[in-house]
Amino acid sequence: MIKKNDNKMHFWQRNSHTVLIFAFLAVLMIIVSLFSDSFFTERNLKNLVLSAFPLLMVALGQTLVLLTGGIDLSLGAIVSLTNVSCVTLMNTESSVGWIPALAAAVLIGVLCGGLNGLIISKGRLAPIIVTLATTTIFEGIALFVMSSPGGRVHSGFRQFFIRGINGYFPLIVSIVVVLLVRMISNQSAYGRHLRSLGGNETAAYSTGIKVDRVKLIAYILAAVLAALAGIYLTARMNSGDATVGKNYSMNAITSSVVGGTAMTGAIGDPLGTVAGVFIVTIINNMLNLLGASSFYQFIYQGGILIAALSLSALRRQK
Amino acid sequence: MSQEILRMVNISKAFSGIKALDNVSFSCNQGEVHVLAGENGAGKSTILKILAGIYHADAGDINIRGEKRKITSPEQSQHAGVAMVFQELTLIDELTVEENIFLHTEPRNRFGLVDRKVLRQNTLAAMDRFGIHLDPGILVSRLPVALKQMTEILKVLVREPEIIILDEPTSALASQEVQRLFTIIENLTSLGKSIVFISHRLEEVFAIGHRVTVLKDGKNVDTQPLQGLDEGGLIRMMIGRSLEGTYPAKTLTPNTETVFTVRGLTSSDGRLNNISFDVKRGEVFGIAGLQGHGQSDLLTTIAGLKAYNTGEMSIQGEPYHASHADEAISKGVALVPSDRKSQGLMLDLSVRHNAAISSLSKRLKGIFIDLPAEKQFVQQTIDMLSIKAPNMDSPVHTLSGGNQQKVVLGKMLALHPKVILFDEPTRGIDVESKLEFYQLMLQLAADGVAVIMNSSDLMEVIGMCDRVLVMYEGRVSGILTKDEMTEETIMRFAMGVASQDTPAGNAS
Numbered sequence: 001m002i003k004k005n006d007n008k009m010h011f012w013q014r015n016s017h018t019v020l021i022f023a024f025l026a027v028l029m030i031i032v033s034l035f036s037d038s039f040f041t042e043r044n045l046k047n048l049v050l051s052a053f054p055l056l057m058v059a060l061g062q063t064l065v066l067l068t069g070g071i072d073l074s075l076g077a078i079v080s081l082t083n084v085s086c087v088t089l090m091n092t093e094s095s096v097g098w099i100p101a102l103a104a105a106v107l108i109g110v111l112c113g114g115l116n117g118l119i120i121s122k123g124r125l126a127p128i129i130v131t132l133a134t135t136t137i138f139e140g141i142a143l144f145v146m147s148s149p150g151g152r153v154h155s156g157f158r159q160f161f162i163r164g165i166n167g168y169f170p171l172i173v174s175i176v177v178v179l180l181v182r183m184i185s186n187q188s189a190y191g192r193h194l195r196s197l198g199g200n201e202t203a204a205y206s207t208g209i210k211v212d213r214v215k216l217i218a219y220i221l222a223a224v225l226a227a228l229a230g231i232y233l234t235a236r237m238n239s240g241d242a243t244v245g246k247n248y249s250m251n252a253i254t255s256s257v258v259g260g261t262a263m264t265g266a267i268g269d270p271l272g273t274v275a276g277v278f279i280v281t282i283i284n285n286m287l288n289l290l291g292a293s294s295f296y297q298f299i300y301q302g303g304i305l306i307a308a309l310s311l312s313a314l315r316r317q318k
Numbered sequence: 319m320s321q322e323i324l325r326m327v328n329i330s331k332a333f334s335g336i337k338a339l340d341n342v343s344f345s346c347n348q349g350e351v352h353v354l355a356g357e358n359g360a361g362k363s364t365i366l367k368i369l370a371g372i373y374h375a376d377a378g379d380i381n382i383r384g385e386k387r388k389i390t391s392p393e394q395s396q397h398a399g400v401a402m403v404f405q406e407l408t409l410i411d412e413l414t415v416e417e418n419i420f421l422h423t424e425p426r427n428r429f430g431l432v433d434r435k436v437l438r439q440n441t442l443a444a445m446d447r448f449g450i451h452l453d454p455g456i457l458v459s460r461l462p463v464a465l466k467q468m469t470e471i472l473k474v475l476v477r478e479p480e481i482i483i484l485d486e487p488t489s490a491l492a493s494q495e496v497q498r499l500f501t502i503i504e505n506l507t508s509l510g511k512s513i514v515f516i517s518h519r520l521e522e523v524f525a526i527g528h529r530v531t532v533l534k535d536g537k538n539v540d541t542q543p544l545q546g547l548d549e550g551g552l553i554r555m556m557i558g559r560s561l562e563g564t565y566p567a568k569t570l571t572p573n574t575e576t577v578f579t580v581r582g583l584t585s586s587d588g589r590l591n592n593i594s595f596d597v598k599r600g601e602v603f604g605i606a607g608l609q610g611h612g613q614s615d616l617l618t619t620i621a622g623l624k625a626y627n628t629g630e631m632s633i634q635g636e637p638y639h640a641s642h643a644d645e646a647i648s649k650g651v652a653l654v655p656s657d658r659k660s661q662g663l664m665l666d667l668s669v670r671h672n673a674a675i676s677s678l679s680k681r682l683k684g685i686f687i688d689l690p691a692e693k694q695f696v697q698q699t700i701d702m703l704s705i706k707a708p709n710m711d712s713p714v715h716t717l718s719g720g721n722q723q724k725v726v727l728g729k730m731l732a733l734h735p736k737v738i739l740f741d742e743p744t745r746g747i748d749v750e751s752k753l754e755f756y757q758l759m760l761q762l763a764a765d766g767v768a769v770i771m772n773s774s775d776l777m778e779v780i781g782m783c784d785r786v787l788v789m790y791e792g793r794v795s796g797i798l799t800k801d802e803m804t805e806e807t808i809m810r811f812a813m814g815v816a817s818q819d820t821p822a823g824n825a826s
Contacts, residue, residue, distance in 0.1 A: 014668075014711055187686045189678040196675055199664025206623060206661055207676050207729065208647035266666050 017260035017315075018272040025275045025282075032286055049171045050162070050236070052281040054079065054229035055251055056174055056274065059259075060181045061222030062252035063273045067185060068218050069198035069265030070120065070127035075226040075252055077138035078112045079245030082230030084142050087151035087240030098157035105227050105234075112138055113223025117216035135249070142242040149241040153234055161235035170232070177228070182270040184221075194218060198265020247301075254301060255280050257308040280304070320347045322384070323512050324481050329365055329378035337536050338364045341378075344531040344541060346481065351503060351513045353527035353544070356556055360748075361536040362516050366483050369514075370402040371395035382481070401479035403471050403487060411459035415452050416441040419473045444476045449505040462610055464495040471502065481512045488517055489746045492609040492774045493809070500526050518746060519775065520549050532556055553749060565781030566757050575599040576635075578737050578768035580620070583629035589615040590626065591792040597737075597768040602759055604783030605772040607812045612792040613772045614656060617739045620770075621653035622646030633736050633768070647676070650736035654726055654743055656772075658719075662726040665715040669707050670696045672714050672725050677732035699728040704754065720751030727758070738762060740771040744778065756782055776805045790814040 012019075033039040058075050065072045082105040089104050091097030112134070119130045161169060185191040193214045196204040205211050226248070233244055259276030261268025283304070287297050325345040331338050339361045346352040354362040367373045369380065371392040380387050380398075387398045395402075409418050416437055417424070425436040441454040450472050452465060461469065467487065474482065484503075488496045503513055503526055517523055523530065524544055532539040532555040539555050578597040583590055589612050597603045605613045618624045620631065622640030631638045633650060640646035646653075655661035663672055673696050674681075681691045696710050703724040707717050714725055723743070730738065740759070744752045759782065763769045773779050779786050780803045788795045788811035796811040810816040 183686060187689065189682065189685075189687060192671065192675055192678055192687070195667060195671065196664055199667045199671075200660070202661050203663055204675075206621070206643045206653060206655060208644035209675075210644055262666075264666075266664060 015269070018269050018275070021259055021272050021275040021279075025279055028279060028282055032282060035286070036289065046167055046171070048278070048281065048285070049174060051285065052277050053170050053174060054232055055248060055255060055281060056277045057177065057225045057229040057232070058248045059252040059255040059273050059277050060177065060270055061225035062249075063256045063259070063261050063268055063270050064181065064185060064194065064218050065127070065222045066253075066256055066261045066263060067191075067194045067198050067265055067268055068215055069201065070215065070218070071131065071253070071263075072116060072219060072222050073128065073131040073249050074112070074116060074135040074138055075222060076245035076247065076249035077135045077142065078109060078223050078226040079230045079233065079248050080242050081112065081138045081142040081145070081245075082106075082108050082227040083233050083244050084146040084151075084240040084242050086231055086234045087153060088145055090152070090154050090157075090234075092152050092154050095156065098154040101154075101234075102231055105231050106224060109224040109227025109230075110220055112226075113220035114216065116223065117219030120219065121212035121215040139242070146240050146242050149239060149243075151240040153238045158235045158238055161232065173228075177225070178270060178274055181225075185268075185270055190214070190217070195266045198262075198267075250305070251280055251301060254305040254308060257305065257312060260312075262312060263309065320349055322346070323348045323382065324369075324514075325379075325381040326365065326369065327379045327381065329368060329375050329380075331361075331364055331368060331373060331376050339368075339375075339536045342533060342536065342538055343378075344538070346512045346514055348480075348512055349507045349510050350528045351507060351515055351526050353515050353517070353523050353530040354533065355516075355523060355530050355552065356533035356539075356748075360533040360556075362533055363485055364536075365533075366402065366485055366514060366516070369395065369400055369481075370483060371400075372402075396477065396479070399480035400483065401474040401477060401481070402483040402485065403467075403474050404485070409458045409466055409470060409473070412457065414455050414457055415461070415469050416454040418458055418469055419444065419476055421473070423476075440476075444472060447509075448472060448475050449502055450475075463490045464492070464498075464609060467491065467499075468502075471499075475506075479511070481514065482506065483514045485516045486518065486746055487515075488519060488522060490609075493776060494608060494813075496522065518748065520552060520749075521777065523552070524549070556749060565778075566753065566760060573599055577633070577766060578770075579630075579632045581630045583616070583619065583626055583631070585615070585619060585624065585626045589624075589792050590619060593629070593787075593789075593792075593794055595787050595794070595797060597770060598784075599766050600763050601784035602763050602769045602771060602782050604779045604786035605770065605789065606774075606776065606779050606786050606808055607789035607795070609774065611789045611812070613789050614741055615792075616789070617653060617741045617770070617772055620646070620737070621651055621739055623653070647733060647735075650733070651739070652730040652733050652735035652737070653739045654723075654730055654741065656741035656745065658722050658726050662729075663714050663722060666713055668711045669700070669705070669714050669717070669725055670710040673699050673710075673728045673732070676729045680732075695732070699732065703728050703758070718748075720747035723747050723755070724751070727755070735767060737768040737770070740769070740773075742773060743771060744773070744775070776808055779803070779808065780805065788812050790817070 029039070038044050058079060061075060062072060085108050086101045086105040090101040116131055116134055119125060120127050165172060185194065193204070193209045196207070196209055197211060197214055201211060229248065230245065234240065237244070255276035256268065256273050257263060258279055259272030259274070261273060283300065284297060287300065322345055327343050328341045329339050329343070330341055342361060342365055344352070354366070356362050364373060368375045369389065371389045371394055374390050380389055382398050389395045389398060419441055420437060425433045425440060427433040438454060445451050450468050452468060458466060458469060467490065487499060491499065506513060515527060527544045529541060529543050530552065531541040534556065575598060576596045577599050581594050583593040593616060605616060607613050615624060619626050622643050622645055625641060638649055640649060640651065659665060674692050678687060681688045681695060700707065700710065705721050705724045705728070707721060714722060717725065744755055759769050759771065771782065785797055785799050786803060786808065787797050788808055790812060791814065795814060795817050798807060
């Protein structure tokens, strides 16, 4: 029989990985601050949030998809496509010229995610192959929309996105999105369904869960979050670039896995993903500061993903 | 007396501080079938996994032929002459029977390729020696479960082990196939092999075993020759007290009110052919037959998991039709599936998640789940079904088979179903949980739920059901009342010897 007053143990059982990964993040931040005395300044922390923002959005989306037992390799391409679409459709003359561009970017996100989700659920095809294929489709369309980087961005929109609310706008959006995604994944019926799919799709189906619909929505949510990243990059770069999203798919997988999301589905917490995103971003920034060439960054990114996967495999064996 | 071949002495093993085995000892002689008995969680599988090198004992000795052996890996165990036939099959579906049997030890010709001729010869020789006859060239994917298991056993035997561990080898078999397995086991003992055997079916234990070692809560209870012991005595040893009987007494007689009707159910793939029956209020309605004659298909079709072509169903007079599982569930039809691991549970997720998942919409606060209400609901389920779990956030794979099955049942009961379908509900669960399950079934029937149970355990069918529908080749071969039910009659209908037109008494 279950004793009623072991809440402490419950908490640990549910959140042990998240707690550990935040502890690791704290240690990492302390180590970095030893190398650079400007690390714990308001300005630098704000910059950290600014540079982590797009990865955070994509990684939260990836976490939702991973929980279903799926994977979305096309999120980076969706970032690129929404970025160039947003820039192209922007009317820099009108004061409200950014509204249709934003709406279009979100709509494009919904369509891309919907396409992924429909093919995967109705076609009963492997997510990894489907999204590998749609990656090239989305990248192709992005290059068609804008063959070389450029374009002009609405200045009011840019100012507000980066500097709005004393420069706290990106942080506020981050917090709101993180809380929303976490509530969806941990506290809503939809979130339970999401995890059930990753846990055992056959059992989920025979329990009465509408498996296809849950999957479709997961890929749409992920793509909309990728669209937010694309919109944000529009403001930050002040231009469009059809290849800007290239590295996000894999870094998002790395961040999720580092944050404790299982590649096999069902298990994970968006809060852990937040820590994963900052760990990946801080190490990247550190390598930049040390003047490491981008080759090393790629090598490190692959290495850290393998390390995180090995750790989670070890954890499962226990 | 024959020579002692295996002796495990004072074996102890703890998992994260909880003792699974505490100074357990047993021995096995050459040519003996030694049964390990005990409830789920008694430590039977654990000690055998130690012998097979899958787990590593914390303390204790393993002696084989009087020689102390160190077994810390499956390879060392194999080397010591021990072989384990796993519950979960390890065959590769896309290879043939003979390719599976000699996987990794294929005979090669001088080009290093598989020598098919020698492979076939070796396979046929092994089949003759062990008395297992199968088509060596057939793809394993095309074999029914029972024959897959035979292949698995043969694959183990060609390594010529001296000690063979069979952990619930009969749980997926129908009675006829069990007989076949027993013939093979007898053949093996006559070849001087020793068998260590676990089964939850007591009649099998008595049919095949020589001696029995009973474990309870990871400790030795006793070792006795099975001759001179009766079922009641063995059950008392296993549970430490006497059960009133294996099946609960019924207090309620079914009345004539019909709660569920099926008329002419037929599927295009030929699995179901013109099935008709009624379930009365208060009765437990059984489905029986030999493996693969459509019993499971009937239940999954009713539950909306498989499509049917023609036929009508109604629940308490209301027409019923479901083409998807969610439709069936919303109309009050719940299935407790035969394979809880692959069809019923999300094993990595918590007891709480699994128990609550079917009824989330009943505990919403706005769009979010009311977590305190959910906790309370899960606690109620745990108390009602006396589920033993470390706590409600423990992953469900840490529970024993009987408790896992209770979680599946709890999930389905939360829907307050009008029709509940049990597909092999007590497969691989311990005696005490079984009794609890039976009592629940009777309670549900008394509450007016249509209770339908498919079971390949005939004693269970006879013990529990008021009427039984026997299937043969996808058809209704007969519907027997309580008075007509004997193992023999059911078998006659199940094998197509008797049918509705030629009642059991008049046949042959």
